[in-house]
Amino acid sequence: MRNRIREYRARYGLTQAELARLVGVRRETIVFLEKGRYSPSLRLACRIAKVFGTTVDELFLLQEGC
Amino acid sequence: MRNRIREYRARYGLTQAELARLVGVRRETIVFLEKGRYSPSLRLACRIAKVFGTTVDELFLLQEGC
DNA sequence: TTCGGATGTTATGTTTGTATAACATTGTGT
DNA sequence: ACACAATGTTATACAAACATAACATCCGAA
Structure with a gap:
């Protein structure tokens, strides 16, 4: 997952x-x-996104697939 | 996590x-x-959000914290 | 060029998400 | 009340995420 x-x-x-x-x-x-x-994990993904002031979907390019 | x-x-x-x-x-x-x-996991969270046509952030209320 | 900070790797162990099966409870229609 | 679908629980096992430590490589500044 990119x-x-x-x-x-x-x-x-x-x-x-x-x-x-x-x-x-x-x-x-x-x-x-x-x-x-x-x-x-979703928890870690969320913490990282928070540090960068962005969303999990944006940070992990979730529109590209799971 | 709600x-x-x-x-x-x-x-x-x-x-x-x-x-x-x-x-x-x-x-x-x-x-x-x-x-x-x-x-x-982020993978599973993403698959569920996809089924419901929404985002992981919206489905898991990530603005409320991690 | 050399030194040190930043990055990458590998091996082993612990924790947590998920599988599996079996059973219990709740709810709903008849 | 009964039957059955949907939901909830518990125990055990496995896989993947994460910890830890030790070492290797890369790269920029002095």
Whole structure:
């Protein structure tokens, strides 16, 4: 499942470690999400979208499919 | 995490079993989601929103928090 | 060029979402 | 009251998300 985490993270000037800390997960988890190794729980997806002031649907391109 | 699955399901006149079949999970999973026993994966959340022609953010009231 | 921060990887363990089956309860039409 | 569909529950097992630690690579500044 594709997403725009890296793009938004760059826009906000955050490192993976900083984002991880902000949403309460490990940095490796952010790496795996950005690399598409697995898709997040809805809870985590929501926390990340909140940090970036956007919606889950927008951040994870849900109109492209699930 | 609150959601409007039951409300949308009623609006579409679907049983829990029918919705479960449409999104490829067991009926018990739908029961647990409606009852709030756990929150879904983003993948499942997206499939359910798709069936109801709405967004994940709207269906799971994500503006209320994660 | 070298050093350090940022990013990527791999292995192993824990937690949580989901499957499965069996049974209980509620509700509704007849 | 009865039958049956819909909904709810519980126990056990499995898969996927996430934690943790250790190490590897990449890249920009001094």
